[in-house]
Amino acid sequence: MNKDKNPHSALSVSKGIEQPESVNKGAAERIRSARKSPSTAAYVEGILAGNRTVLSQAITLIESSLDAHQGIAQEIIEKCLPFSGNSMRIGITGVPGVGKSTFIESFGRHLTSLGKKLAVLAIDPSSERSGGSIMGDKTRMELLSTDPSAFIRPSPSGGSLGGVARKTRESIILCEAAGFDTVFIETVGVGQSETAVHSMVDFFLLLMLAGAGDELQGIKRGIMEMADMIAINKADGNNIEKANIARAEYQNALHLFPPSPSGWIPKVLTCSAQKNQGIEDIWKNILDFKSMTGVNGYFNQRRNEQSKYWMYETINDQLKRQFYGDTEIQRAAANFEKKVLANRVSSFVAAGELISLFNQRMK
Ligand code: GDP
Numbered sequence: 001m002n003k004d005k006n007p008h009s010a011l012s013v014s015k016g017i018e019q020p021e022s023v024n025k026g027a028a029e030r031i032r033s034a035r036k037s038p039s040t041a042a043y044v045e046g047i048l049a050g051n052r053t054v055l056s057q058a059i060t061l062i063e064s065s066l067d068a069h070q071g072i073a074q075e076i077i078e079k080c081l082p083f084s085g086n087s088m089r090i091g092i093t094g095v096p097g098v099g100k101s102t103f104i105e106s107f108g109r110h111l112t113s114l115g116k117k118l119a120v121l122a123i124d125p126s127s128e129r130s131g132g133s134i135m136g137d138k139t140r141m142e143l144l145s146t147d148p149s150a151f152i153r154p155s156p157s158g159g160s161l162g163g164v165a166r167k168t169r170e171s172i173i174l175c176e177a178a179g180f181d182t183v184f185i186e187t188v189g190v191g192q193s194e195t196a197v198h199s200m201v202d203f204f205l206l207l208m209l210a211g212a213g214d215e216l217q218g219i220k221r222g223i224m225e226m227a228d229m230i231a232i233n234k235a236d237g238n239n240i241e242k243a244n245i246a247r248a249e250y251q252n253a254l255h256l257f258p259p260s261p262s263g264w265i266p267k268v269l270t271c272s273a274q275k276n277q278g279i280e281d282i283w284k285n286i287l288d289f290k291s292m293t294g295v296n297g298y299f300n301q302r303r304n305e306q307s308k309y310w311m312y313e314t315i316n317d318q319l320k321r322q323f324y325g326d327t328e329i330q331r332a333a334a335n336f337e338k339k340v341l342a343n344r345v346s347s348f349v350a351a352g353e354l355i356s357l358f359n360q361r362m363k
Helices: 025-036 041-048 052-065 069-083 099-113 161-177 193-198 221-224 237-255 279-296 298-325 328-340 347-362
Strands: 088-094 118-123 150-152 182-188 203-209 229-233 267-270
Touching: 025 279, 041 161, 052 069, 052 161, 069 161, 088 099, 088 279, 099 118, 099 182, 099 279, 118 161, 118 193, 150 203, 150 237, 150 267, 161 182, 161 193, 161 298, 182 193, 193 203, 193 221, 193 279, 203 221, 203 237, 203 279, 221 237, 229 237, 229 279, 237 267, 267 279, 267 328, 279 298, 298 328
Parallel strands: 088 182, 088 203, 118 150, 118 182, 203 229, 229 267
Antiparallel strands: none
């Protein structure tokens, strides 16, 4: 969990004696990890047995940028896929300070007290830059992190939002195969990452505050539109009345949005994550959603659409990586850039030429 740790450290079994520096560090690293890491079958077996150390190690492989690790990770995912899918995936978003970690702790503990097994994952593409703004430090969710029925994993760090999101989506599969029946995906409600979370969850919960004003909360209309529920947090002390007014206002605002294809009318509820109030009602509402969308087919339809979306996302991602990672293309692109800037060739012709070159390179 410690983000300062070497992400591959979970794979090193023993240090051994000091070796002279290798002339080919990449190859040495690949050989070393292939030799020392457990086999794919051992990973899969460990995950299916619910072994969280193995689960953590497998997620580390998903998050690794080494090709050798990616290869094993993809095999593990393939093998775990038939055992995945049996969870309620819940996205939780809201601006910093709204009380996400307090809420996840309170809500998460409520669920584990009901016998649920909870995995908490996150999407925070800024985590490397900001030094781990969400779920980076251990003081958050202190009780939940020691709860034997909960598994908390910070956001994969670094890379594009698409890359971080893909890793989190793949981690969901492993968590489900390991027996977690409820998965939370946390994200900071300030930008694009909500869309990524929405594309991998069954239920999207937006946490808000009373009396802060939409602009102040940085919540865009589009994000409210994605929400399956809005919970006004910090409805405690002398904030209760304000929270109730905000609830009525948001409920009215939601009525103005076009009806959701699920047939579900999102509710606005109030809660106090700190005082554990309103938490039970939130869960009941999520269960209502699950049963309604289970009956009308929307639950599966949304998942199918998400699977399609991720297929194309992965294609886009890989094509881009191949294209921009090719040294010939890089050289040619630098040349074309100069020609475009000197008005010797149009942007479109340059793009076409580069793509033709790429096609030739792929033959
Ligand atoms: P996050 O940045 O969204 O994860 O928010 P945190 O969970 O870290 O909470 C931000 C601050 O709000 C902390 O000081 C919490 O103690 C406080 N807080 C969170 N939930 C509640 C609540 O329900 N009521 C009150 N009064 N304070 C809360």
